[in-house]
Amino acid sequence: MENVEMIEELRKNADISYKTASEVLEGTGWNLDEAKDALKKEGIYREETLAMTTTNNNDYTKTNTNGYTKESFKSALKKFADWSKDKITRGLRNDFCVETKGGKRFTMPVTIMVILSILLIEFVPILFIIGFFMGCRFSFEGPDLSGTKFSEEVSKIRFDCESKN
Numbered sequence: 001m002e003n004v005e006m007i008e009e010l011r012k013n014a015d016i017s018y019k020t021a022s023e024v025l026e027g028t029g030w031n032l033d034e035a036k037d038a039l040k041k042e043g044i045y046r047e048e049t050l051a052m053t054t055t056n057n058n059d060y061t062k063t064n065t066n067g068y069t070k071e072s073f074k075s076a077l078k079k080f081a082d083w084s085k086d087k088i089t090r091g092l093r094n095d096f097c098v099e100t101k102g103g104k105r106f107t108m109p110v111t112i113m114v115i116l117s118i119l120l121i122e123f124v125p126i127l128f129i130i131g132f133f134m135g136c137r138f139s140f141e142g143p144d145l146s147g148t149k150f151s152e153e154v155s156k157i158r159f160d161c162e163s164k165n
Helices: 003-013 018-027 032-041 073-093 110-119 124-133 149-156
Strands: 051-054 060-063 095-100 103-109 137-141
Touching (some): 003 018, 003 032, 018 032, 073 103, 073 110, 103 110
Antiparallel strands (some): 051 060, 095 137
């Protein structure tokens, strides 16, 4: 085994720097077993033994002795898809509103607003500035966003030219 491989072996199971690992190995005459024993005595080195377990959908996960679970790509992708679905659904339930002194002028789902903001990133700030000069107020409404601190702060943002004159 090369010196670099021995250093990486130590670093894999001990949270130490490359320099520290090489110093420990140099101190033991590049004997990997002695270096592991020295780090174990200091409580730094942990042997990682993996156990395979199955879930109810026959998706295998690996759990090491520290309780950390290495998920399979399939289960991680499913979690991300579920998280994305939840955020998109919540965004469609809640609205971004534009109001003037005469009442509501425009509403759209938050998800659509985010997508348009990404696609039209150069124009959105200009539209907000024009809206501020025209006395518009912006707010969020819906079961997940109404009455939140964020919605209250956004609805307070207003640029009123008439009050400055």
